Amino acid sequence: MPSIQVDLPVTAGEVTKREFAERLGHLYGEIMQVGRDLLTVSVHDLGSGGVWRCHESGPPTPSxxxxxDIRKGRPAETRAxxxxxxxxxxxxTFQLDALWIKVEFTQHDGADMYHPHLGGFNKNWNADERPSHLPS
Structure with missing residues (x-):
């Protein structure tokens, strides 16, 4: 963790998924002010009819x-x-209607995330951990 899982109502090739994951990594690192080496991105291309948004009236909409999944501590403005x-x-990337793409955040303590490359559990997020290559 952090991790981003994307469920899509399309199918996509490996190159598109890799480029998309790289784009998300850059966005995440810049906005959340952390190194990208902690981020895992999974792209679930479920195909046509794979993800739906329900409505009070009328049929569901492809979504x-x-x-x-992130560490606790970021302000709502940063998450938005x-x-x-x-x-x-x-x-x-996937030519979808942005109106029907939903983002959900689950916030965790650092100790909820185990990274072998860090030698074990992560630590809680704080603003002082900004990597040196990112602006203050």
Missing amino acids: ALIMC RLARALIDACAQ
């Missing part, structure tokens, strides 16, 4: 769902900025 950027990237 996409983006699940973001990330959500908008993820929606835009998803809509542009």
Whole structure:
């Protein structure tokens, strides 16, 4: 963790998924002010009819769902900025209607995330951990 899981009502090739994951990695690192080496992106291309948004009246609408598991501590404004950027990237890459792409955040303590490359559990997020290559 962090991780981003994207459920799509389309199918996509490996190159498109890799480029999309790289784009999300750059967005995540910039907006959340962390190194990208912690982020895992999974792209679930479920095909036509794979993801739907229900409505009070009328038939469901093809949709996409983006699940973001992140460490606690980011302000709502930062999460909203990330959500908008993820929606835009998803809509542009897969030619989807941005109105029907939903982002959900689940926030965790650092100790909920185990990274072998970090030697174990992560730590709680704080603003001082910004990588040196990112602006203050």
